Amino acid sequence: MEIPRQLTMADYVAILKRRWLLITILTVAGGVIGIVTAKILPKRYTSQTLVLVQQPTVDPKLVEPVMSDEMSQRLAGMQQQILSRSRLEPLIQKFGLYREDIAKVPMGDLVDRLRKAITVTPIQAMAETRAQNLPGFTITVTMNDPHLAEQLCTTITSMFTQENLQLRQDQAEGTTEFLGKQLEDAKAKLDEQDSKLAAFKRKYLGSLPDQEQTNLNLLTGLNSQLEAATGALARAQQDKSFAESMLSQQLATLQPTTASGQSPDTMQLQLAALQSQLTSLQAKYTADHPDVIKTKADIANLKSKIAEADSQQKSTGTEKPAHAAAEPPQIQQLRAQVHQFDQVIKERATQQDAVQKQIAIYQARVQSSPGVEQEYKQITRDYQTALDFYTDLLKKRDLSAMATDLEKQQQGGQFRILDPANVPDKPSFPKVPFFALGGLAGGMALGLGLGLVFEMQDTSLRSEREVELALRLPVLAMLPVVNAKSAATSKRQVSVLRHGPSKISA
Secondary structure (H helix, E strand, O other): OOOOOOHHHHHHHHHHHHHHHHHHHHHHHHHHHHHHHHHOOOOOOEEEEEEEEEEOOOOOOOOOOOOOOOOHHHHHHHHHHHHHHHHHHHHHHOOOOOOOOOOOHHHHHHHHHHHHEEEEEOOOOOOOOOHHHHEEEEEEEEEEEHHHHHHHHHHHHHHHHHHHHHHHHHHHHHHHHHHHHHHHHHHHHHHHHHHHHHHHHHOOOOOOOOHHHHHHHHHHHHHHHHHHHHHHHHHHHHHHHHHHHHHHHHHHHHHHOOOOOOHHHHHHHHHHHHHHHHHHHHOOOOEEEEHHHHHHHHHHHHHHHHHHHHHHHHHHHOOOOOHHHHHHHHHHHHHHHHHHHHHHHHHHHHHHHHHHHHHHHHHHHHOHHHHHHHHHHHHHHHHHHHHHHHHHHHHHHHHHHHHHHHOOOOOOOOOOEEOOOOOOOOEEEEHHHHHHHHHHHHHHHHHHHHHHHHHHHHOOOOOOHHHHHOOOOOOOOOOOOOOOOHHHHHHHHHHHEEEEEEEEEE
16 A cells, blocks of 8 residues: 655665665666667767968058958858858768768768768857957868868868958959949049030130139229220320311411312311211210210211312312422421321220220120039039049059959968867767766666655555554554564573573583
8 A cells, every 4th residue: 555655865865775776786787888888889080170260461451351241251151152062062972971871862961961060160259359350160070980080171171261262362353343343434424524624614714713803803904904095095086186177277278168168178187087086986985875976967967068069179170289299398297197196096996996895705704604603513513523433433443452462462361270180089979988977877867766666666664654654543662673683682682681691601
C-alpha cells in the first residue's frame, strides 16, 4: 500500500544510503558508455584561420576610400557569394569530397552539407566602435580528414581575400568611370552655358551691368561736349551774322538795288544767315517750335525775293558785275570771313550731330540696363551653377581616380591573414572528456531516477512516523530488527549477566 507522505532531507539521505549501489553502478556504466561512444563515432577535424581587416596605408583624410558601406555588411555579402553553389560545387569536385555519397545524394544536398561545415565569425572589437571598423573575422572548416580541412580552409580564406580585392577594385573603377561620364555631360552643359554667356556679352556689349557706371560717366562727358559744341556753334553763327551785315552794308553802297530796295548779293547773304539760324534752331528745338516755323517762313520769303530779282535782271538785260575785279579789299575780307565762319559752323554742326548720336546710344544703353541686368543675372546664375557642378564632379573624379590607384596598388583596406589555416592534431568532435562527463551525468540521473521509483513502490514501514501515518494510531513501542548475528550477541550478554565470565569460558 502506498503511503502518502512528505519526504524530508533525512529521508533523501536514507534513500541514498539504501540505493547507493544502484546509483554508483549506473553512473560508472554511463561514463564508460560515453567514452566508448566517443571512440566509436567518426572523427571530425576543424581547421581555423584568423583574418584581420588592414586599415589603408594612406591617411583617409588625404585619399578618401571609395568603399563607404559597413564592413559587416560587406563581409555578409561576400559570404553569400563565396558560399553559393556556383563557388562550392567546384570545390567538391576539386577535392573529391563526399565520394561515397556523390552518386546517391543530389549535388544541392552536398553543397548544403559543405556550407554547414564552413563557419565565418566576425571578431567583436574590445571597445565600442562603429560597425565599419570591424577588426577581423575567423574562418573555420570542419571535415573528416585534418589535411582536407586545412586545404579547404586555406582555399576559402584565399577566396575571401581575392573577392575583397576584386570588389574594392571594381567599385573604385566603376565609380571613376561613372564620374567620368557625368563629367563629360557636365562639361558639355558648361560649354553650352559659356556660349550663351559669350553671345549675350557680344549682343549687349556696353550695356552690361558692370558697365552701367562707365556709361553714366561717358554720358555726363558727352553732355558737356554737346554744350560746348552748341555754344561754339552759336558764337560762330553770331560772328557770321555780324560779318554778313557788314558785307551787306558795303555792297549796298556799291551795287544797284532792286524794287524791294536790296541788292541780290545782300539777299543772298541774308538767306545764308537765315539758313544758319535755322540749323541752330533745329539742333535745339523740334519742327513745331514757333522760332523754327518763323525762320522757315523768312527763308521762303527771301528765296521768292531773290527769284524776282533774278527775273528782273534777265528782263532788263543787265548783267551781274564782276565783283572780283571791282570790289574793294574790305568787301573781299568780309567775304573771306563769312566763308571761314561757314566752315566753322559746318564743323561745329557736324561735331554736334556726332555727339548727339553718341548721347542717344549711351542713353539707350542706360535705359536698357535693368532688363539687360535681369537677363544677365539669369544667364550668369545658370553658368555659375553649371561651373560649380562641373568643378565638384572634377574634384570627385580626381579623388576617385586616386582611390582607384590606391586599390590597384593594394594600399587600401585589405584582408591580412594573421593565423594561417592549421592542420588539426586532434579531432574537434567527439570530445572524449565531454562524452565521459555526459555519460557520468546521464548514468547518475538514471540511477537517481530509478532509486526514487523503487522507493515510491516500496511499502515498508521504517519509522514511527510512517507507522502512525499508515495505522493512524499512536505508537506505544517498537521492536528492533533481530537477525542471527544480533541474536547470538544478545544471548552471550545474558549468560554473562547470569553466570559470570568464568563459567562461560569453561
